[in-house]
Amino acid sequence: MINLKEITKKVLHGDFSALISYGHTKKNVHPNDVAKVLESVPKTNAAQAFCSLPHHTQIKVLPYLDLILQKEIVHTLEKQKAGIILNEMTSDDRVALLSTFSGVDRSTFVAMLNPENKDEVHDIFGYPENSVARLLNTDFATISPDVTIAEAMVHLRKNHKDSEAANVIYVVSEDEKLLDDIPVRRFVLNDPEKKVSEILDGHFISLKMSDTKDIAIAKFKEYDRTVLPVTNEERVLLGVLTIDDVLDIAEQKDTKEIQNFGGVEGLDFPYVKTGFFSLIKKRATWLIVLFVGEMLTATAMGYFDAEISKAVVLALFVPLIISSGGNSGSQAATLIIRAMALNELTIKDWWFVMRREILSGLTLGLLLGTIGFIRISIWQNMHWFNYGPHWFLIALTIFFSLIGIVMWGTLSGSMIPILLKKLKLDPATSSAPLVATIVDVTGLIIYFSIAAFILKGTVL
């Protein structure tokens, strides 16, 4: 085995010879292994090491690096060299890299492209960031339906290099409209004298340039494809989308969803690569929003000031009560948001969800309420804590409050995401903590109202 650790150590000390010869001598080197070495050293070392690699290795390795490092490297390279590399990249990798630049920087690099690539990049940037167009790979192989398989193979051999793009061959009419897609294996598995038109199965799934990335993810999953063609409105084939990009964006989407659940704005880069201040900004925004919302709890409790003075014991259970509402709300929100993200649920199912969550809330509330009631009874009767002569009424208050609050929590947690979706907002950003905050404030009102009703005339 080749020792990547030693090579990394040498690169760290500015000695790139091992890395270069590693790429040269070993035939079985995957570009990702070189990329791993570069990613494990500081950016400036990585950029220098990259510059010292032979050209064909650079071209292969670059797309495997994370975008931050790609950006750094392109900045470090001399202009002419950067231009050559940018022109040789596949269109999806090129667009991904150029997307990280903005303003003058982007224009400078776009200016380095040859006319054909320049037009293409301009076209693609005309589509929204969330569209399939941004992931378009314009390297694909086409064939006419009227030739024989043998002829098609000769044509492919002459016109296409050995890249992923040749895994699926697109059959197009004379005016470049997509007729069908054929996995290249079908050329091998059929009699070479057959015509291409004879081995078509006539069903293909395609995407439109303006389709969202979410639609693309869903289609790849549903139809078990590894590459899908992208056409314009006139069914003219413009490019293809490959599953490796889809796997990446599906992961990014889930990461964003998870971060939103935790009350953080989705990070653009991995945690370790996100700068300190940008990390603070992503966290502070929501933390402040939630904090300001949660301030209403102080207002709500201020309103029950008199009750608390009379029965301090009520204050003791405030954290327990509101956290139960918050937790049951988070659970419901999580389940509903994820189910909607996976298209298992739509807004139309709101009534089904509502009935189900009210019933769930009642059951869960009864469970927690009973535990709470037993807890107070035991503490009182074992003399571990004295809740006063009316301890039974207090236990009853906690019992009913928990039922009310857990029901309210599951109901809000399940309905708020559906409501946000109905308002065309992203339900993931409602996120569990937002629901928890809303339930905290309203939960206090439920708690003290039930207390006032049960304890009036005795404790209060």
Place this chain on the structure above:
Amino acid sequence: MINLKEITKKVLHGDFSALISYGHTKKNVHPNDVAKVLESVPKTNAAQAFCSLPHHTQIKVLPYLDLILQKEIVHTLEKQKAGIILNEMTSDDRVALLSTFSGVDRSTFVAMLNPENKDEVHDIFGYPENSVARLLNTDFATISPDVTIAEAMVHLRKNHKDSEAANVIYVVSEDEKLLDDIPVRRFVLNDPEKKVSEILDGHFISLKMSDTKDIAIAKFKEYDRTVLPVTNEERVLLGVLTIDDVLDIAEQKDTKEIQNFGGVEGLDFPYVKTGFFSLIKKRATWLIVLFVGEMLTATAMGYFDAEISKAVVLALFVPLIISSGGNSGSQAATLIIRAMALNELTIKDWWFVMRREILSGLTLGLLLGTIGFIRISIWQNMHWFNYGPHWFLIALTIFFSLIGIVMWGTLSGSMIPILLKKLKLDPATSSAPLVATIVDVTGLIIYFSIAAFILKGTVL
């Protein structure tokens, strides 16, 4: 366009003719479209409709159905028919379906398999549920390195049918050891007179039967592959893993992670397909654990009983204080858990994370503390609420408490997942609400201690 809605309506009324002729007449039908119809009607209708489909359609459609429906259908079919279908399925789909059965049921169905499939299933069930073996597809194409491309193509044409399995051809030695993998396109793109050994690139990535599914996901992503070979310890090729299975398990894993964040045990089936009681069970477990943990807040507050009686105003800020700790803890936990799940962070980075999170906590705490301080000052000076003559000291208490609690929240939130990972537990199940509960209880102690220190001799 074919109207799937009308077909669905007919199936609902027990009329399967439209569905059958749909599969027959239309050449461009994807099995997933038939599967969609079956999934949108009640289980019993779906099972009946499935039975009425022609055999070759049944074979194609079955794997596209969700496992619950597959199970129902296999139960409905007569034994002999079920046996035929089970034997004709691909090995990964067969194992997935058999995994849903347990005990006698599973044995009954395994008994229906032919000897070869039976051995295979027994072998695979010998590996843990989380291993690559469970996803193994034993349908793959092999070739010797010593033949020419033209000979290889004739061999493939004779021995392999047109399925995904023929997209990548495995080059094996005489004793069936894996030498290399070749995408089938390379046969088309090279001179047919060349020997197979001439077009090998000598680098292939492979998996072992006992590798975990997580390792598989990571390798597919890193090396941009759509299919990976699986070998035993002696490098003998046993089967392949395809990316569609990997996409599915990656999604399931993320769903489980998200549900854990929301304090729910990972559901085995989608929300809408999970029965009411099984849903309650998945939620109740964690809700009760968190509730029992949160009971300690009542104990902690009981300990500060006297302080609260003297200064009820302290109780008013309890929800605000503890929720701030909980929210900042959730944020940190979410970021760290996700970064660890994506291998961006390992346990070894704990010191980097700790320094960073202490600094983040300090910054965020200062922000919230300042807002809290200003809030009290304004309310007091505008006479919206009266915090008493010592309002300034109370505002100061809130300021310092928020700094302390937010720092404590980010620190616990980031360190608890790392600690759990170190203890070989799954950090995702520590989940945000667990961190929030821990921070709630300890946060109260921080708050009342700071209050005691600042307010001693005045309010207290």
